[in-house]
Structures are given as structure tokens and as C-alpha cells.
Amino acid sequence: MNIGTTPMKTFSSFAFKLYLAALCLSAVKASAQTTSLSFSRIQPDTFGGSMSLSNAWGDYDMDGDLDLVVVFKTGDVRLYNNEFGGFINVGPDLGLPIDGKERRAVAWGDYDGDGYLDLYIGSNRQGNELFHNDRSQGFTEVTAEFQVGVPEVSTRQISWVDYDNNGTLDLFVANRVGANLLFSNNAGKFVEVGSELGIDDSRATVGACWFDYNQDGLLDLFLANQGTGKDALYRNNGKSFTDVAGQLGMEGGIRERGDGGVDCSIADFDNDGNLDLFVATYGINKLYRNTGNGAFTEVSNSMGITGDDHMVGASWGDYDNDGRVDLFVAGYHDNDGLRTPHDRLFQNLGEYFREWNLKKTALNGADHGVQWADFDADGDLDLSLTEGYNVAGRHPLVRNELSEDLRGASLSVSVSDHNGVMNRAGAEVRIFDQQGQLLGLRLVSTGDGYNSHSNLPVHLGLPNVDTVDIEVTFLTPSGRQAQHYRNIRIADYLGRSFVVNQQ
DSSP states (O other), X not given: OBXXXXXXXXXXXXXXXXXXXXXXSOOSBOOSSTTBOBEEEEOTTTTOOSOEEEEEEEOTTOSXXXXXEEEETTSBEEEEEEETTEEEEOTGGGTOOBSSOOEEEEEEEOTTOSSSOEEEEEEBSSOOEEEEEOTTSOEEEOHHHHTOOOTTXXXXXXXXXXXXXXXXXXXXXXXXXXXXXXXXXXXXXXXXXXXXXXXOOOSOEEEEEEEOTTOSSSOEEEEEEBTTOOOEEEEEOSSOEEEOHHHHTOSOOSOOTTOEEEEEEEEOTTSSSSOEEEEEEEESOEEEEXXXXXXXXXXXXXXXXXXXEEEEEEEEEOTTOSSSOEEEEEEEEEETTEEEEOOEEXXXXXXXXXXXXXXXXXXXXXXXXXXXXXXXXXXXXXXXXXBSSOTTOBOOEEEEOXXXXXXTSEEEEEEEOTTSOSOOTTOEEEEEOTTSXXXXXXXXXXXXXSSEEOOOOEEEXXXXXXXXXXXXXXXXXXXXXXXXEEEEEGGGGTTSOEEEEOO
């Protein structure tokens, strides 16, 4: 199905809705063009099972491809090992639980710097868990040893970030019930410092995003708070945090009890070199454009990205490799207790977003988790989804089927520390053409997509260019430090990542 290229702004609002309704009947097997969708589900029997919530990508066995972990309300922790684009659940064989405990959040992070991704899992008031990756041979629970179980809270977003720039990953735990927690990683021992630093927010936090919004070299923290609690933006001052959401106009407005922020996701959607922020809500979504001077402007309405329903998980990704990052928002429609997926794909057209009608497509398969990743290393972004409210059960894995020429118009960049360990969440990757024009900015993920933190390379669509320059900005004790790489041929890295190690 080819929608065509007629600009949105030539239509009246009513006429445009009729236009989309008539043309967006199916988007599963479309011709692979930038103005169309072409996605198909793979291994539907494998990716079944009811009440899936959170999903995260990471190469747990260090074999060079991305594996997928999914957690369930029913207690399952499924780890899908990726072997040449085919998947098998190895979670039980590797010691991950299947015990009926309500697990709601999951995050990959190499907390001990041994080169293997460890796993932290959040639950609903039944105690969180930390699993050490025994060099891909199995997982050992070490929760009690590190005292990070916190059974009294209902955990949502988890993030592995280096908030103090000391080179080790700290653990942030956002809680729907209970105060938020920040565990500082000191020589492999975790100490809770959230209350000391002023970010022990007791509002109903569901989403959390870390990024250096003011470019001062320190990771700041945005919180999407549900219910009547306002959202927060905690500026990192080095030794403390200050909530500046009110003065920046980012508290989310007046809310009813059932409204509020649910998830957040970071991207430079307008390619101006500043990181912007999307907030999925029960209610009207928010899109905050970073104006580059430590301030934000809310632009969801003018960009056509408001929505108005139960929006839950959000993730940015350039699915069509046109150089502009697009946005998938997973959510549901509640009709007298019957909850059905109501997902949205907002295609970034530059001056505005086009919303695709996904109702009868392979992409309308989520109500919670959404994660973009190029799991088959073919140059385009695929999609993992979770559906928590469908008793029939599914958590679809959907392959992107762009044409070969479009798949080749992309670059994957993997960012690591001095020792080659991928623990630099919050680092920034900028790509420039040979004339010095910025083509795109990507953030090494600090968590998004509903209660998840993936560990994976960044992906940039790069149409109409063969050779680029790369700039990677690390956050260090001495501030922001950039590393530059010149004259990189995109074609040399199809099927693999350009690797950057911190110097």
C-alpha cells in the first residue's frame, strides 16, 4: 500500500481524515518506499504467551547479534537467543525465573564491567531482582548480596546510567508505589543515594528518561508521573538535583486522577543538534522541543502528535531510513473494561508528523512495550512489541522489509567505555556530511518503551550520502568530551556497527 506524497497541509482537517481512512486500509505488505509501510510478523508461535509487559534488547552472549528479554505479569522471564535471525527461549535453561511473580520492568546493564550484560528486573511489591550474567553460561541471582531487592515498592522504569560520571553504571529505580531510588555503584557495591541527592520522588512515577538537556556534562532526569502528580525534570547539579519542570513549563498541566505521564523517550526529532522529549500519557501526549538554551517548547499539537487515549510505551526510531527519526507509541483503548491495542506510528516528515492507521496491520500488536532494533543486521529497524491485556497472548516480533537500497542507507554506531564495555548510556552520537552539515543526533539509550532499558547500538538513516563524519560525545568528570572520526564510508558497515571506544 502506497499512501503517496501529497502534503498533509493541503487538506482540511476533515478531508485529511477521510483521505487517510480511505487509503490506510492495510500496511503489512506494502511496496518498500519511504512513503509506505512493509512489516511482517515472524515466529508467531514462539512469540506467544499472555500478559507480556516489558521488553529489552541486548547481546547477552556477546556473539554479535541482539537477543531479546521479555517479562510477564505471570512471572515468566523469557530470554530469546538470536541465532542468525531465528529465536529460541533459553531463559529457563539459563536460570531465569518462571515462578508466577508479577514482573513489570527489565533492564540490561553491565554493572561489574566484565563485558557481559547483567539483568535487573522490577516487580509489583514482590521484590526486585538482580541477576549476574555468568559469561553467558547462566544467570545467578545476587539481589541479597547487593541489597537492591526493595520489596515494598511497585517498580516501573529501570535505568542503568552513570549519573556521577565515575565510569561505573549506577542503578535508578522508578516506582509507581513508593519513593524512587538511586543506587550508586561504588567499586561494585550499591548504596542508595536518591534521598541524599533529592530525587527520591514519591509521586506515582511510571516513566523516566536521563539526558543532558542543558549540555553541562551531567545527566539530568525527567519523570513521567501518573495520576494527579505533576511531571518532573531534575537538573543534575553534580552533588544534588533540582526540579526545574515548573519553570520550564514541563509539569504536564492540570490532570484528572486517571490521567498523567506514563512513559518518555528522547530523540532529536528536528535534527537541530538538541535532544527533545516525548511523553506518552493517559490523556494528551506531550512533545517538548529543546530550543538549545536550556529551555523547551511544547509542540505536540503543531507537529500532529498529540493522540488522546491510553498511551503507554514510546520509542523513537528511523524506520524508513530517511534521516528523520519516527515515533511508535503503544497504547490501548478501554471500552468498558475491554482493552484493545491502539498503537500509533508517527512518521516524521520534517515540518510535521503523519500518523499511520495501524488498526488492521502487523504493527497493531502492543499495549505496553515497544522496542526498535535491527535484530537481523540488514540495515533497517525492526520492532518488538508486548501486549499485556490480551488473554490469548502474544508479544509480536515484527520484521521491517524495506527494499535493499533503502536498507543500505543507514549506519549503526556502537559506543563503549575505555575497556570496550557498552556501558555509556547517555553518550551522544552526531553524524555530519562532508560539508559539515548535521545529519542526525542519537542518544545511547537510557531507557524507554515502557519500563525497559535496552543495551544496543544507535541507528541512523542516512539517505543520499556515501561518506560521513562521526562525533561521539562522552560525559566525563571533566565535562563533555567529543571524539571525531572522519571520512567513514557507510557501505563498509552494512551488517555491522562502527565501534567507538572512549579514549
